[in-house]
Amino acid sequence: MLALNNKSIKQTLNICGGFIDYFRDPARGTKWSPFNGQARRRQIFDALTGLKFTAIIETGTYLGTTTQHFAETGLPVFSVEGNARRFGFVKARFLRYRNVSIRLGDTRSQLRNILAELGADRRNEPLFFYLDAHWKMDLPLADELDLVLKSCAQPTIMIDDFEVADDPGYGFDDYGKDKALVREYIEPFIVRNKLSVFYPAAPSSEETGFKRGCVVLAKEAAKDQLALLPQLRLSPS
């Protein structure tokens, strides 16, 4: 019991610390632009908004740099951050935004909560997911995909830090055996859900910022719409 109390006191202090961090240096999360400073990636997202999403869900808020871009769409935005200090920072950053809801906790439990709150009707509508909570050894990505694909009818899922196999100029995350963000990791989801797989159409040489790779996944119904976007190309395999 005592240990639990100590844990929640520590968490509250960390959240307060994050608030203070924000008010001392609000520009901290604006020192680079959204999507790792990648102009081409931003164009992909902006083109995808033509699919008329009714909400945006991000895992891994960090300092809210990409969340800010999502917020400016005016759509309801949910973003999950597991680190209490960073959560405090982004809570303060988005205090004035009525369309942004920042959640503290593990993406798996928080994503489950958000999907339940959205309700069955909203889960049948087009939703955009930006899965970006990869950081060190705990990789929640497979559980996140499982949750989203089981409960949403029309999700468009962008995974950051994903390998673009035929373009090594794009970086990707690799946390060791069975924990690399590569096609093999998502293959069971592709097969089970008959997903269409898209990569950036622009070669890495034309990308700016950190040049991280990404993949965009969609269920069959959205395939034709995505295939029309010049910012994306269908996976060769």
Ligand SMILES: C[S@@+](CC[C@H](N)C(=O)[O-])C[C@H]1O[C@@H](n2cnc3c(N)ncnc32)[C@H](O)[C@@H]1O
């Ligand atoms: C790469 S950063 C996100 C960057 C952000 N999406 C952006 O575009 O600016 C990853 C964030 O995910 C968070 N994170 C990692 N694993 C998590 C988990 N299992 N649950 C919640 N947050 C997690 C980390 O604390 C970190 O702030």
